[in-house]
Amino acid sequence: MPALTDVVDLVHGWYPPAIAAEWDRVGLTVGDPTADVRRIVLAVDPVQAIAREAIDARADLLITHHPLLLRGVSxxxxxxxxxxVVHExxxxxxxxxxxxTNADAPAGGVSESLALALGLTDLRPLVPYPTERLVKLTTYVPAGDAEAMRSALAAAGAGRIGDYDSASFSSPGEGRFRPLAGARPAIGSVGRFEVVDEVRIEAVLPMAAxxxxVAALLEAxxxxxxxxxxVEVVGEPAADSGAGRVGRIEAVSLTDFAASVAHALPRTAHGVRVSGGRDDRIETVxxxxxxxxxxxxxxxxxxxDAYVTSDLRHHPASEFREHGGPALLDISHWAAEWTWLPVLxxxxxxxxxxTVEVIVSTTCTDPWDFRA
Structure with missing residues (x-):
């Protein structure tokens, strides 16, 4: 049977933490990486009811879409x-x-799962993401230290492009500065202007590196x-990774499409809110x-012809429709993301x-209980 670290590596292979939003908190929150895993429960929210469901099922691992500790806690x-939840x-x-967010954009992720659940075909990303998130680092060093800096950056992972490594660009120039009281300058002296022959060094690297x-730069x-x-740079867009999805269905009225969306998703008090003409033709979604x-x-x-998503606010939705936007279908956040669990x-x-039993929780953790 696999160890917890093996399961984590699998999930991270499909949904790399490096592509998560910078504000996000993904990965292993609780657990001993060496522990055996025999049973896994999948859910959207790590709330207490779900934790107890996993415990009652004698699960060794609970995988959720939403983080438990997204914001700082003391x-x-x-x-x-x-x-x-942590203690239990x-x-x-x-x-x-x-x-x-690392599971939102990739193939087999949340948005693709939602599109497939709604019967969309010929899928493509709504906003394609690069095949890899890249950044470009630029620094300036005295000319005599340029080669040592290039070597340090390359050793830390900068400048790897395709089948090449140590790729960088250098250009000469002048650095100007005046050390102030309290400074311990490597070149020059406190209170005096200095002009130094410097080299500008640029290298591209993966966001994850x-x-x-940067640590290697500061050390060297x-x-x-x-x-x-x-700064982040724009890479080549991937064919199967990006925010949202666009696809096609057999042409139907907006009324019939909304009914099919409601039927495809788990039932919630939120339901499906619709903005648009009942007889509007819906084919591209x-x-x-x-x-x-x-x-x-x-x-x-x-x-x-229609945009299906969650948590649409009054003013953005109103302005969107007023300025000629397509039909809007506002669905439960929980229900939309639950469609990913069977795929996972x-x-x-x-x-x-x-070797492992995998259970999809059907407990509704949508925060709304009923409509008056």
Whole structure:
């Protein structure tokens, strides 16, 4: 049977943590990487009801889409809701693994799962993402230290492009500065202007290597306060990775399409809210799992007939429709993202075989209970 670390590696292979949003908190939250895994429960939210469901099922691992500790906390005492989840999972020997924004965009991720659940075909990303998130680092060093700096950056992972490594660009120039009181300059003296022959060095690197490369830069740089910057660069778009999905269905009225969406998703009090003419023809559809306000303009530019997403706010939705946007279908956030769980279950079952039982939770954790 696999160890917890083996399952984590599988999930991270499909949904790399490096592609998660910078504000996100994904990966292993609770658990001993060396522990055996015999049973896994999948859910959207790591709330107490789900934790207890996993414990009652004698699961060794709970995998959720939403993080438990997304925002900073100063305590996980059992007197707090998050603390109770942590304590109960640890006491039961059940780990907690999160795949959130890193699971939204890839093939087999949340948005693609939602599109397939709604019957869309000929899928493509609504907003294609690069095949790899890349950044460019630029720094400036005295000419005599340029080769040592290039070597340090390359050793830390900068400049690897395709079948090449140590790729960089250098250009000469002048560095100007004046050390102030309290400084310990490597070149020059306090209070005097200095002009130094410097080399500007630029190198591209994966976003995931950024911290290691910056640390190498700071270690190798001769200056007390080196100048550098890191900016994200646009890479080649991937054919199967990106925010949301666009696909096609057999042409139907908006009324019939909305009914099919309601039928395809787990039932919630939220239901399906619709903006558009009941008899509008729907054939090309954009979807985005989770909150989709940020991609309203992208849906408009794709010239789709309808946009299906969650958590649409009054003013953005109103302005979108007033300015000629397509029909809107606002669905439950939980229901949209739940469609990913059966897809994840199938991927785990295919990789782990019958050594591990994988259970999809059907407990509705949508926060709304009924409509008055």
């Amino acid at each position: 305590t996980v005492a059992a007197t707090t809701p998050k603390g109770r 999972l640890i006491a039961a020997g059940c780990g907690l693994l999160t795949a959130h 950024r911290q290691a490369v 740089h001769p200056y007390e306060t080196p100048a550098y910057d890191v 954009a979807v985005l799992g989770g909150a989709g306000d940020d991609h309203l303009d992208d849906a408009r530019l794709q010239d789709v 279950r199938a991927k785990l079952a295919e990789s782990l075989g019958d």
